[in-house]
Amino acid sequence: MFQNIIIGQYVAGNSFIHDLDPRSKLTATFLFVLIVFLANNWLTYLILFLAVLVAMLVSNVSPNYIYKGMKPVFLLVIAMFILHAFFTKEGELLFAIGWFEVYLGGIIQGLFIAFRLLLLIMMTTLLTLTTAPIQMTDGLESIFGPLRRFNVPVHELALMMSISLRFIPTLLQETEKIMKAQMARGVDFTGGPITRRIKAIVPLLVPLFMQSFRRAEDLATAMEARGYRGGEGRTKLRELVWMKKDTMAVLTITTIGFILLFLRS
């Protein structure tokens, strides 16, 4: 039922990208997100696209799978394109229907923006596909570690994040189960008028909330029973080790950034 949602769903593997330190992957992705905004002509976009393509090839994740994961956001990309195509009034007038005018500049602008969005989503999808959630939060905790000096509860925030990531699949499973149970009692979630469909959400949400509260309580009890007391003095099972290839990955992205600085118009 939720087969197309792969947010936070990690596909195990042992490629170069899988083996990178999560900190380097996070940094590289963050830099990439910044760099994407530097691109403003065909050449720079092509370079970025090639970079993403290479990263995908190296990661060994099936492209089909990435495509499936991105499907739900295509609508957003298309919407962005249409918005820009219609509201940017630059360059040659292509055609007009009444007050409705489409300019060449608008089309190009729309393409660029759509492409930019696509690149961002591809790269971040790749990050979540190749990094286990636990690694991701470990990496974040380590990166934001210095903020502890300013009394930011870094460990607690990281823990909250890993717990929520961990429970996304569980919650989806639960949703599916309750949906099925209510469907067996005659609820139609997909058909009928919109008001009825909105009403159909109540029998889904109430049990879901009840379950989540109960689960939260159970989890808290389980953690306390095992002596959890927060991040103070806590050691890690998987130590993060920064290696040469991590430096390389970050440097590669930085280099691409510099190249883009030169090539942008």
Add this chain to the structure above:
Amino acid sequence: MPNTPFEHQALNNINLHIKSGQFVAIIGHTGSGKSTMAQHLNGLLKPTKGSIQIGDFFIEANKKNKQLNKLRQLVGMVFQYPEHQLFDETVEKDIAFGPLNFGCTKEEAFRKVRDILPLVKLDQELLQKSPFDLSGGQKRRVAIAGVLVNHPKVLVLDEPTAGLDPIGRRQMMELFTSLHKLESLTTVLVTHSMEFAAAYADLVVVMDKGSLVMQGPPEEIFKFPEQLKKIGLNVPETLQLAMMIEESFKTELPKNIFTKEALVDTITMLLKKETI
């Protein structure tokens, strides 16, 4: 999920015919596809190949069904931990949820609710309570009432006794057997418990790794303890004990000892024979 790294064929080449009025037990190890199969019976899952016929309804691969709701009224389904599906303000409204969805008027639905309560042994005074204030056993009864209230002809039970204490389990199973007779239902019970399968079912279906490996009356199925052990199952405890007695006393006992009472009878018989 075809075409993803998580692709997995859950069921494979299943041929099964259930006569109406039968009490069928589906047994198998965890992950053998029992629940998946059960969910095909009311169109919650659809086959990717082949077809399913329930009464006059056909579910075929790659075809859209418009009458699924009618089928779901015909085939009641009690999921594992059914109390998790409760949501409404009062017990009465929660039980009436199904009938209202299937097109009953309010009066009709509430009348059906009142009629169904004695069947699941719940008090009328609970009707105005919130389902979340009830005890675990009561919650489960309310949830089951919410399925039975639609008067299905086929009842699919997915581990209905999970998480209950021994007495609760026994009562629950007695409830279902009496309903089976009273409403002349066709019952499909998905279970881990060999004891229940042996004691209650007319037909036992054994599944392993998504395939149907054995089917037949309990006496036939439990004749082959070796085969069952191979797929992580065992014969009922009563029969295990009987077989141990057979071995150490070098005697032959009947092969259909599926209840405690039957076991006690056979042992007393045996003892009497010994003393004569």
